Amino acid sequence: MKNIKFLILGIFFAIVLSKTQAISWYRFYEMFKFQSFHMFGIIGGAVVISAVFMQLFKSGKIKDINGNKIVPKPKKKGFISTVFGGTLFGLGWGISGACAAPIFVIFGFQLIPALILLFGALLGAFFYGLISKRLPN
Amino acid sequence: MDFILQPWAWFIGGPLIAVSLFLYFYFGQNFGASTNFETLCTMAGAGKVSDYFKKDWKQRDFALLFVIGLIIGGFISATYLIPNTNIDLNPKTVQELTNLGFSNVGNQYFPDEIFGNDVIFSLKGFLILLISGLLIGFGTRYAGGCTSGHAITGLSSLQLPSLLAVIGFFIGGIIATWFVIPLIF
Numbered sequence: 428m429k430n431i432k433f434l435i436l437g438i439f440f441a442i443v444l445s446k447t448q449a450i451s452w453y454r455f456y457e458m459f460k461f462q463s464f465h466m467f468g469i470i471g472g473a474v475v476i477s478a479v480f481m482q483l484f485k486s487g488k489i490k491d492i493n494g495n496k497i498v499p500k501p502k503k504k505g506f507i508s509t510v511f512g513g514t515l516f517g518l519g520w521g522i523s524g525a526c527a528a529p530i531f532v533i534f535g536f537q538l539i540p541a542l543i544l545l546f547g548a549l550l551g552a553f554f555y556g557l558i559s560k561r562l563p564n
Numbered sequence: 565m566d567f568i569l570q571p572w573a574w575f576i577g578g579p580l581i582a583v584s585l586f587l588y589f590y591f592g593q594n595f596g597a598s599t600n601f602e603t604l605c606t607m608a609g610a611g612k613v614s615d616y617f618k619k620d621w622k623q624r625d626f627a628l629l630f631v632i633g634l635i636i637g638g639f640i641s642a643t644y645l646i647p648n649t650n651i652d653l654n655p656k657t658v659q660e661l662t663n664l665g666f667s668n669v670g671n672q673y674f675p676d677e678i679f680g681n682d683v684i685f686s687l688k689g690f691l692i693l694l695i696s697g698l699l700i701g702f703g704t705r706y707a708g709g710c711t712s713g714h715a716i717t718g719l720s721s722l723q724l725p726s727l728l729a730v731i732g733f734f735i736g737g738i739i740a741t742w743f744v745i746p747l748i749f
Binding site: 430431432433434435436437438439440441442443444445446447448449450451452453454455456457458459460462463464465466468469470471472473474475476477478480481484489491492493495497499500501502503504505506508509510511512513514515516517518519520521522523524525526527528530531532533534535536537538539540541543544545546547548549550551552553554555556557559560562 | 568571572573574575576577578579580581582584585586587588589590591592593594595597598600601602604605608610613614616617625626627629630631632633634635636637638639640641642645646651653654656657660661669670673674675678679680681683684689690692693694695696697698699700701702703704705706707708709710711712713714715716717718719720721722723724725726728729730731732733734735736737738739740741742744745748
């Protein structure tokens with residue numbers, strides 16, 4: 428069970444998202460309406476500090492637990508896929524107030540309706556898999 | 565102990581999310597959440613229908629443990645760590661949502677109008693969640709990531725596709741909150 432550390436990290440990440448209210452529907456509504464700095468501060472702060480970590484990974488100053496160089500996977504390129512795919516995701520995020528990780532956290536809040544959301548997300552991913560070859564990049 | 569039970573400010577959340585990303589990479593894996601939708605499809609047998617899902621999900625067992633951790637962490641937070649679910653919202657936000665017919669705005673994490681248990685039995689409530697879910701699942705896979713994978717991992721490693729995706733996230737989120745929410749409520 429060497430991967431048990433990911434379970435603990437998942438618990439930690441969920442607590443961080445919960446305690447900072449970054450799983451609250453209202454917080455995302457506020458963010459997309461530009462009525463509060465809270466979520467911009469959280470995401471912006473996470474990006475800036477992560478960028479420092481990325482530089483330490485890149486320079487090789489920090490290696491992973493097995494001593495390997497840490498290289499983030501390059502994201503697939505494509506204008507339509509990123510902008511249009513991103514817009515579709517943004518629509519779902521804006522309406523439900525949930526992005527990918529929070530769906531699971533919200534389920535942990537004992538909200539059975541989150542299961543409908545998760546079921547929809549799995550159907551969506553399945554549908555994407557079926558037609559991915561025919562979609563423009 | 566008092567600190568644990570109070571809401572955490574943004575300047576605590578940002579760094580702790582970065583620490584989560586750091587540990588994920590330090591443990592030897594690429595930080596993200598939405599690939600799990602595909603992995604769960606593979607586990608459910610989607611590989612029988614499409615080659616796209618013919619993957620060995622056991623190679624992603626670490627990510628499934630992370631997902632189980634997210635659920636446990638949500639349960640722990642809801643049960644023990646959030647005695648007070650008030651949210652310090654902008655008064656303008658509260659007014660707007662109240663005008664749209666939302667109740668209890670600012671006193672809970674999730675609106676009953678979307679996450680209340682009775683939405684399961686209403687066609688409208690069910691469809692709102694199902695369609696949002698479809699958009700989240702399809703959109704994240706088409707774009708190649710979500711808030712974790714694109715906005716945090718991708719932007720912090722200065723990847724152009726992630727910047728485009730985040731612009732897309734905001735286009736979608738703005739359409740949803742400015743136009744779709746007032747339309748459906």
